[in-house]
Amino acid sequence: AQSVAQPEDQVNVAEGNPLTVKCTYSVSGNPYLFWYVQYPNRGLQFLLKYITGDNLVKGSYGFEAEFNKSQTSFHLKKPSALVSDSALYFCAVRAWSGTASKLTFGTGTRLQVTL
C-alpha cells in the first residue's frame, strides 16, 4: 500500500524568507511524486512532479522540490515566500505501474505567509 505523510499541519513563514513544506512517502517500487496547491474554495492546482531523472524538480510559481530516495522524502521549497503563496499544499504519490492507478494524498499542510 502506498502512503504519504505531511508531518506539519501548518507552516508559518514571513514574506521574503525561504519556505519548506515536508513530505515523506511509502510506495512499492519507483514513485511518481506530485505537489498540488489548493486555494480557498478552489480545485487542486498542479505545482510540480517527479517521475525520474534530476532529483531537483522545478515547478510553477518559483516552487521546487527535492526527491531524496534514501530518506523517501519529497520536500517542497521556495527561496522567497510571498503572501500570495498562502494556501493548502498537498503531496501525493503513486506507484509506477502499467495500469491507471490512484494518487494517494497526504493530509495537507497549510502555509501561512505573513508580512
Next chain:
Amino acid sequence: EPEVTQTPSHQVTQMGQEVILRCVPISNHLYFYWYRQILGQKVEFLVSFYNNEISEKSEIFDDQFSVERPDGSNFTLKIRSTKLEDSAMYFCASSLASGWGYTFGSGTRLTVV
C-alpha cells in the same frame, strides 16, 4: 491551457436523492478519475476509469456509486441514494497516460441535507 471542466460547481440535494456529477476531461486524455475531499480532510481516491471500464476503485466506492462515459466527452459520477456523509467536494481528474500529468477540475461541492 486545456482544462478539466466540472458541473455544477455546487449542488444541494436531499438525503436519499440521486445525483449526477458531470465532468468533461481533457479531450485527448485516456484515463479518468474521481476523488473526493470531505471538508477539512484529505483528498481521497474514489475510482479510476480506462478503456470504458473501471480499472481501480476504493472501499468508499460502494454500490451506491457508479461512473459512466456516456459519449466521447463526458465522464459522470452517479450517487444513487445520497447520505449526509456524502457531502464533500468531488474532484474529477484526467491524464493522458497512466501516472502521467493528472489534471484536476475545480470540483463540485455536494451538500446533502
